[in-house]
Amino acid sequence: MIPTVEPNAFDDIVVRLLGLPIMTAREYIDSPPPGWFVLDVMQRELDGQDWVALLIDTDPDDLQARRSARQCWVNIPGQHDTRDTACDALEVMLLGTEADDNT
Numbered sequence: 001m002i003p004t005v006e007p008n009a010f011d012d013i014v015v016r017l018l019g020l021p022i023m024t025a026r027e028y029i030d031s032p033p034p035g036w037f038v039l040d041v042m043q044r045e046l047d048g049q050d051w052v053a054l055l056i057d058t059d060p061d062d063l064q065a066r067r068s069a070r071q072c073w074v075n076i077p078g079q080h081d082t083r084d085t086a087c088d089a090l091e092v093m094l095l096g097t098e099a100d101d102n103t
Contacts, residue, residue, distance in 0.1 A: 028052060032074045032094060041076070041087050049079040051086035 028044075036055040044050040053076055058069035077093065080086040 026073055028073045028075050030075050030077075033057070033072065036072070038090065038094075039071075041083055041090060044075075049081060051076040051080050051083070051089075053090050 032053070032055055036057050037059055039054045039056050039060065041051060041053045044052045053074045054071060055074055056063075056069040056071050058067055063069060074090075074093075076086050076090050078089050080089060
């Protein structure tokens with residue numbers, strides 16, 4: 001049986017794997033910072049339809065060089081039954097952010 005990982009435990013796993021200091025509190029923002037990279041998408045609560053994306057300010061390929069990265073949690077708008085629909089909504093949101101930056 002594969003153990004389930006609660007979102008707060010996921011924070012600890014991510015930062016330990018990346019070699020970053022462990023984060024003790026999580027803040028959510030509604031708009032992604034321009035130029036940041038999506039690391040993962042997950043449910044905000046294990047049984048809910050609210051989803052969040054974990055973004056970092058460093059290209060994940062550059063983390064191999066033990067470079068530090070800042071992270072943020074972005075709320076994905078809407079209620080989504082699956083990770084795929086949450087990812088689609090995030091993609092639309094990110095494309096809208098890029099379009100705003102180009103104007």
